[in-house]
Amino acid sequence: MSESTTIRPLRAAEVSTWDQQADVVIAGYGIAGVCAAIEAARAGADVLILERTGGWGGAASMAGGFIYLGGGTPLQQALGFEDTPENMETFMLAAFGPGVDKAKIADYSRGSVEHYNWLVDCGVPFREAFWGEPGWEPPHDEGLMYSGGENSAPFNTLAVPAPRGHVPQMANKRTGAKGGGYMLMKPLVETAESLGVRVEYDIRIGRLVVDDDRVVGLTARRYGKEIAIRADRGVVLATGSFAYQKEMIEGYAPRLIGRPAAAIEEHDGIGIRLAHALGAQLAHMDATEVAFMADPQLMARGIVVNGRGQRYITEDTYPGRIGQATLIQQDNQSYLVIDEQSYEKALTTETATPFFRQPPTWVAETSAELEAEMGLPTRALQSTIEVYNLHAEQGRDPLLGKKPEWLRPLRGPLAAFDMRGFTAGFTLGGLRTDLDSRVLHVSGEPIAGLYAAGRCTSGLCAGGYASGASLGDGSFYGRRAGLAVAASSPSADRSSIQTHVRN
Template identity: 30%
Template structure:
């Protein structure tokens, strides 16, 4: 129809699908382009937690929370590095996203709320829904709900297998479309970048986050291999400003490409001096930082033969509590294979284990003595770790080195304002250019605030970008 706005959304993960759905509902003619052959992006591979406050789900469980408390938490974790207006848009937006997803078919069980960050309130909302085969866990449930809604819209076209290489600009650097890698030029009244981060882009990692690849062939990325930083590169070429640094890393024993977001409580972590330095079940928000600050940045997971015998040998665990089997590093079958291969070191005594790994024997023996006394007393007196505590007292003893090498999320990205407009280096909106999701920087500081903030922000700013691009209220 005459006057209908043409919106091109690049990237069909959580942010892109949310943007396409909202732009379509606003009456725009939407083209959603995805580099991969399947939609979903990093969202489809994620646990699917949405981090939110002051929600009906929390209230149903009797949790008193507020948007202002969440903003204060974000400011504290970021050491006031982040822009308050962006944080308010995020906190208010995620509260709304919970109900919005519910309208799309996602359900939330108040009993499955959990503490997903460094706070003391359960803000991690676990989804329940159909995955449509798009992934293994809750992220795929969210993608499936979004995709189903998008497919019902006759004014939204999805085109997969289409990588974009550059933005088209007109007078005064107004963004007027995109160019694909085949050379096709697609005009648009507005372009929304939702291309994800650059976890699969080794060149960009080396440039913007070299720590992520310092462990060589140990490192790998949880997201799709199409996430190489296309959107960041295109946005910067159009005059955008880069914000943010670092990202999330998960520790790994390098048994294979297995993602364990949560460590079983029967392991203890020690540094080269043999000292424990953390509650081993602590969140991945802080674990890579703590490991990296140990002498030589080294850490070992230690356990004994009694613990190995008690590990469930089913070959799978359900780390996200979704009733979905995901392969784990910490099953008896896996550990036995790695012991036989010599990847997991064994010793008849703790001193022998220490000698074979390079851990200080006196420190390891003292740590084990303290730990075993705590286990016998039913309380970790050092770090107050909860869960099933297992002593380290039955030979043989085992240790395996861990390194923070699994890339989860990249924080560096394009600077936006609270209306999801991409800003130039002078802080001015670039006309016609918007962004949402992991392509955006400035929503995280060094420490990740909590599991589910990335998906929450992707949905919030994907929706916001669409509303702003179509002329609606952000």
């Protein structure tokens, strides 16, 4: 049987027996799912989470743990940083586009401080310490960091820079294995389960079940056996991105073909496909975040050039922004050029990603020799270095706007790193939802009984990105989904639904 057939919605009249039942059924036990569960349970709903793996966490528990929050959170204030919802909104509109959902950006910015307080009330710890060095994440347990290029060009001229990367405190972090995301998820899971939220593991969702135009449950498989689960108030999809679904990547986000997915293999787009088969709108399906496997301390002190030896982005910005520019605008062609003094200085700094600090690919005494070693056109790199040095001597970068603190002429022996193909990414597009996390039909109307949050939706980001936007978006609108589904009326007329539930 083809996949297009198996994911089609199932009519409730075809379900002879419901194996399980709850007011609210949530697919996925990552950040969006757990926050939806907490709010639904606190609102008095009986909540059941279906998780396809053997444990909670999803991609969130493996992430660095950034949650993008601002507008004047207590942590920002305690560390002396001023921010307002309006300032946060200005940055996000500029950095997360093009085509961002303006209503969501405004909504998220205005609700950010309350969301921070909610996380703290659930037991998520944040240490009052700021990490101000370039990097992918703090190397220790600092709670706040710039995580989106807010203090770099061009954004530092559009909005007052404020760090918004909030990181849960955790000792003995292991980047990519057990990072700050674990300490985000753990207290939230404990909160959910203390509220009586039920969880079924090792279960894969299969089809949505509908009665007329309303979603009333879903089918799933466990160890090869198909089961049906009734959702009296609604279903919440929190199933992650489609980064590991080959056909969807080829059809929607072809720039990521062949790029390692910075996600988990369970992100196969199942929630998106099930809702789309019911007529749900999709948005920004080509949008991607791009990780760049390079050391930010090195990049800030050198120059990043493309396959023609030309600079194309300010080197002191958010490294994910460098990754996007490299993959999308420069055909994945990139080199880092740095001199000996700056190289040695960078190696004295602390980093959370020491594995990005590899020996240079080429070394040379002059820019002409380095250019020849790299195989670049004659005078291409030399001209770039000459122009860069000319302005760096004056402490400015009129071409791209690198901050003066990172500007110094490149002198003496030079080194270059071959960073072609140093990108990996995950998808940002998905189901279109409203501010209550209701999944929208192509008609523009909400699909009754169906909610979604997290990376299976098109959330705050429509192309641009900042670290923490996914966990922030997923937790914030996961909460909205839980509140909205718990407040919805149970299916009043279930005459066509077999109401018998197997004991």
